[in-house]
Amino acid sequence: MIETAIFLLFALLAVASALVVVLHRNPVYSTLSLVVTLISLAVLFVLLGAPFIAALQILIYTGAIVVLFLFVVMLLNIGREEISQQRGLVQKALAGIGALIFLGIVASSLWGLYGTTQVGPLTEDFVSLQALATLLFGEYLLTFELVGLLLLVAVIAATVLAGRLSKASQVSVPEEGLPGPAGGPGPTYTEHPDQVTPPEGVR
Amino acid sequence: MAFDLIATSIKLALFLGIFLGAIAPIMVWTERRFAAYIQDRPGPNRLGPLGLFQPLADVVKFFFKEDVTPAAADKLLYLMAPVLAVLPALTTFVFIPFGPTVEVGDRLVPLVVSNASAGVLLFLALASLGVYSLVLAGYASNNKYSLMGGIRASAQLISYELAMTLAVVAVLLPVGAFRLTEVVAYQQGFLWNVVPQFLGFFVFFIAMFAETNRLPFDLPEAESELIAGFHTEYSAMRFAAFFMSEYIAMTTLSALCATLYFGGWDLFGFTEWAAAGMAGLFLPLWFWLGAFGMAVLITKTMFFMLVFVWVRWTFPRFRYDQLMALGWKVLLPLSLINVVFVAAMTLAGIY
Amino acid sequence: MEMVPVSWYLLLAALLFAIGTAGALTRRNGITIFLSIELMLNSVNLTLVAYSRMLNDQTGQVLVFFVLAVAAAEAAVGLALFIAIYRHRRTIDLNRMNLLRW
Numbered sequence: 001m002i003e004t005a006i007f008l009l010f011a012l013l014a015v016a017s018a019l020v021v022v023l024h025r026n027p028v029y030s031t032l033s034l035v036v037t038l039i040s041l042a043v044l045f046v047l048l049g050a051p052f053i054a055a056l057q058i059l060i061y062t063g064a065i066v067v068l069f070l071f072v073v074m075l076l077n078i079g080r081e082e083i084s085q086q087r088g089l090v091q092k093a094l095a096g097i098g099a100l101i102f103l104g105i106v107a108s109s110l111w112g113l114y115g116t117t118q119v120g121p122l123t124e125d126f127v128s129l130q131a132l133a134t135l136l137f138g139e140y141l142l143t144f145e146l147v148g149l150l151l152l153v154a155v156i157a158a159t160v161l162a163g164r165l166s167k168a169s170q171v172s173v174p175e176e177g178l179p180g181p182a183g184g185p186g187p188t189y190t191e192h193p194d195q196v197t198p199p200e201g202v203r
Numbered sequence: 204m205a206f207d208l209i210a211t212s213i214k215l216a217l218f219l220g221i222f223l224g225a226i227a228p229i230m231v232w233t234e235r236r237f238a239a240y241i242q243d244r245p246g247p248n249r250l251g252p253l254g255l256f257q258p259l260a261d262v263v264k265f266f267f268k269e270d271v272t273p274a275a276a277d278k279l280l281y282l283m284a285p286v287l288a289v290l291p292a293l294t295t296f297v298f299i300p301f302g303p304t305v306e307v308g309d310r311l312v313p314l315v316v317s318n319a320s321a322g323v324l325l326f327l328a329l330a331s332l333g334v335y336s337l338v339l340a341g342y343a344s345n346n347k348y349s350l351m352g353g354i355r356a357s358a359q360l361i362s363y364e365l366a367m368t369l370a371v372v373a374v375l376l377p378v379g380a381f382r383l384t385e386v387v388a389y390q391q392g393f394l395w396n397v398v399p400q401f402l403g404f405f406v407f408f409i410a411m412f413a414e415t416n417r418l419p420f421d422l423p424e425a426e427s428e429l430i431a432g433f434h435t436e437y438s439a440m441r442f443a444a445f446f447m448s449e450y451i452a453m454t455t456l457s458a459l460c461a462t463l464y465f466g467g468w469d470l471f472g473f474t475e476w477a478a479a480g481m482a483g484l485f486l487p488l489w490f491w492l493g494a495f496g497m498a499v500l501i502t503k504t505m506f507f508m509l510v511f512v513w514v515r516w517t518f519p520r521f522r523y524d525q526l527m528a529l530g531w532k533v534l535l536p537l538s539l540i541n542v543v544f545v546a547a548m549t550l551a552g553i554y
Numbered sequence: 555m556e557m558v559p560v561s562w563y564l565l566l567a568a569l570l571f572a573i574g575t576a577g578a579l580t581r582r583n584g585i586t587i588f589l590s591i592e593l594m595l596n597s598v599n600l601t602l603v604a605y606s607r608m609l610n611d612q613t614g615q616v617l618v619f620f621v622l623a624v625a626a627a628e629a630a631v632g633l634a635l636f637i638a639i640y641r642h643r644r645t646i647d648l649n650r651m652n653l654l655r656w
Contacts, residue, residue: 015566021590022574034592041600044563044566045603048563048603048607052324055321055325055327056324056622061592063331067357068633069589070338071338072633073585074341075354076637091579092576098575102575114564129321132615157630157631160634161634162638
């Protein structure tokens with residue numbers, strides 16, 4: 001009874017804030033609605049007997065990833081999106097219809113497969129940390145290490161993409177100009193570039 | 204089911220009421236008197252004996268101040284930011300135990316408001332939500348100093364959160380569970396964690412200051428640096444909300460530090476001994492266990508709060524690049540070394 | 555005490571996925587498209603946890619753990635890309651990123 005009430009409350013909250021994420025014009029509000037969605041999903045995870053995943057979701061997703069989003073939005077001062085023209089309306093309608101068709105297919109197949117089957121009550125060893133850890137570091141150890149490697153690659157990529165080029169990596173032009181095609185001194189640019197004097201030997 | 208609900212409500216009311224209702228005004232008074240003592244001046248001494256009614260006067264002042272809202276501020280976010288500051292500070296309180304597992308009638312009730320199996324992890328997760336109030340306050344104020352202060356404060360918070368989380372992980376390694384009740388039980392059977400894991404305590408202690416934006420890490424809200432940082436445009440009750448949320452966060456983190464490293468509600472068996480001595484006196488054993496446990500916890504928390512105030516008025520402020528360098532280049536490697544060391548000792552069976 | 559059937563969670567996840575897809579296909583602002591993608595990833599997380607509960611197997615939770623880590627990596631690199639794009643083109647409107655169009 002209480003569980004159903006909690007589920008309905010947080011499910012509605014998740015859907016409402018997801019709609020705000022997708023529909024709102026201001027990206028800051030979209031980001032904050034995503035936070036609400038993530039927290040409602042974390043509550044649903046707890047209801048499903050996964051408190052560790054819920055804590056990780058809040059810690060990593062809302063505590064770090066969405067904060068990163070907020071930083072980028074605020075520092076780059078991403079403005080509101082302009083009102084779209086007619087062309088966008090057809091696109092939106094098609095996307096909406098596609099989403100509804102997808103939803104219909106999934107709902108009908110789920111209803112056919114599972115209907116209203118109940119699951120057994122939560123056992124202590126389902127919620128336990130030991131079992132999860134044994135699985136993570138036993139059977140999925142290789143995946144764990146690969147994900148660590150992936151995160152390292154992501155850090156390097158993010159630093160390279162967003163950082164400014166260091167002095168050492170910029171091409172330096174020597175004082176007297178680049179050498180000409182024959183190896184001799186290149187054209188001098190002391191005057192206006194339109195009146196460049198070509199080096200000797202070039203017609 | 205009903206018994207659990209009633210028990211949890213009573214625990215919540217008692218814990219929040221006593222801890223927060225008592226600590227916050229005491230902290231306001233303590234900060235000003237202790238600061239004055241360090242600076243060799245009298246401090247507030249006009250309102251009541253020793254200036255003890257000063258917090259009351261402060262609250263009245265906050266009520267009557269004019270509430271100024273910047274015209275071009277983002278209204279919804281501006282109003283939401285102080286509320287978002289208080290929520291994580293309050294919700295993280297529920298995981299801290301204030302007594303052993305007592306027998307009430309025929310049930311075993313652990314003296315902690317929420318004995319979730321992911322206790323410390325949920326604590327850290329909810330504490331990490333405090334970043335949002337800073338960023339939103341800075342952004343919504345439509346003031347470039349506030350924005351800078353907000354971004355800097357939140358970057359500082361997420362940087363030091365990492366070192367703090369690793370220090371907590373090192374504490375949890377020999378315990379084997381995430382519940383704080385088990386951490387205290389482990390310390391009862393062994394030494395207080397500050398002795399075997401001194402490096403972890405050192406890292407956690409420094410990260411505590413950075414997490415609550417207290418000196419020497421308070422550049423984002425310092426008066427001489429960025430006007431007042433992210434809470435420049437807030438006045439009266441909203442500023443009081445930020446102010447109080449900072450004290451509550453300090454209290455929570457001090458209580459967590461006391462529980463993780465200094466034995467929590469247990470003072471070398473004093474709690475159980477005193478409760479056994481007083482048992483049967485008007486009220487049953489579980490009441491005395493809870494009362495003495497909470498008294499010990501409050502004493503340890505107040506000790507850390509005094510250290511917070513002491514450090515504030517003793518050290519100069521870090522510059523922002525020094526602050527970030529300290530967090531990433533010094534504390535994080537130390538934290539990692541601590542984790543590896545504790546893991547090795549746990550495997551060897553020493554811890 | 556009747557509990558919530560697990561298929562309701564799956565339905566909710568499908569709904570969130572549909573909303574996320576519609577958003578990713580419709581919006582022009584790069585950040586909002588990115589947020590819609592994160593919404594889709596979260597709906598997948600919910601599906602995994604729901605199935606883990608239904609089949610009483612914690613593998614679903616382990617997979618969620620990995621999805622979380624991969625989403626973090628993807629968010630970091632994606633936002634770095636956005637910063638680089640913004641530096642050059644001063645806009646995040648993805649309809650204007652049409653240099654490669656013929």
